[in-house]
Amino acid sequence: MKKQDAVAILAALAQDNRLDVFRLLVEAGPEGMPAGHIAHSLKLQPNALTFHLDRLRQADLVTVRRDGRSMIYAARYEAMDALVSYLTDHCCQGRPELCAPAAKPARSRDKVR
Amino acid sequence: MKKQDAVAILAALAQDNRLDVFRLLVEAGPEGMPAGHIAHSLKLQPNALTFHLDRLRQADLVTVRRDGRSMIYAARYEAMDALVSYLTDHCCQGRPELCAPAAKPARSRDKVR
DNA sequence: TTGATATTTCAACTGTCATTGAAATATTAC
DNA sequence: GTAATATTTCAATGACAGTTGAAATATCAA
Numbered sequence: 001m002k003k004q005d006a007v008a009i010l011a012a013l014a015q016d017n018r019l020d021v022f023r024l025l026v027e028a029g030p031e032g033m034p035a036g037h038i039a040h041s042l043k044l045q046p047n048a049l050t051f052h053l054d055r056l057r058q059a060d061l062v063t064v065r066r067d068g069r070s071m072i073y074a075a076r077y078e079a080m081d082a083l084v085s086y087l088t089d090h091c092c093q094g095r096p097e098l099c100a101p102a103a104k105p106a107r108s109r110d111k112v113r
Numbered sequence: 114m115k116k117q118d119a120v121a122i123l124a125a126l127a128q129d130n131r132l133d134v135f136r137l138l139v140e141a142g143p144e145g146m147p148a149g150h151i152a153h154s155l156k157l158q159p160n161a162l163t164f165h166l167d168r169l170r171q172a173d174l175v176t177v178r179r180d181g182r183s184m185i186y187a188a189r190y191e192a193m194d195a196l197v198s199y200l201t202d203h204c205c206q207g208r209p210e211l212c213a214p215a216a217k218p219a220r221s222r223d224k225v226r
Numbered sequence: 227t228t229g230a231t232a233t234t235t236c237a238a239c240t241g242t243c244a245t246t247g248a249a250a251t252a253t254t255a256c
Numbered sequence: 257g258t259a260a261t262a263t264t265t266c267a268a269t270g271a272c273a274g275t276t277g278a279a280a281t282a283t284c285a286a
Contacts, residue, residue: 010127026206069253069262081212093139182232182283
């Protein structure tokens, strides 16, 4: 992942509503959910939501497909994974222990094998 | 870590120059480095650098101390760790495997024990 | 004290961000 | 076809971001 991609993803997530949208889509699972449901869940106006979804899409954090009159948005988990990898690899000096004090209990991430 | 803190850190890192500054400070280690060195390394004007360092400081990503006429800035590794934890815990549905496909080889982060 | 060095503060400017309201488009149901 | 639903597009707005140049502040050296 290039620096510019990381900056784009960081910027896309660096906003209240968009972070909410992305989290909601992650919860929704690979099937995703229609824009209308997102708007209703987060109490966002539809045009405002479109604006934020565009940002997320430009950063490749979500995908869209049409289903009838609904637009179904889904989170791209790989994008989040790539960001986390980038951060730990490039912003922890390649020495992740710098960013993860030994005293701290293992986090759920550490379960990944 | 609260959502607002995460958004603040994401926003602080979501900018070319600031991401560079932070990465440089991470490389510099716990001792940190004087603003002048950062400005020289990254070819930034001193006042522009101050602007960006302020942002990083407001997000608690860096610390400052004075040493003579120099201001020594240092990365707060814990902040990066907290962000990564937040992202994996809140944006991977608490199921990190969603964000880390099994097919992918272990990353350096996984070395942490 | 005077001058040089290191950094910050201030003001001005351009551009982008996020929100709002109104109108347009696409799809389905009748 | 017409009406209803789902979403996007467009224009306007106020606020904030990032850059620049000039001036101010703080520290050290002579």
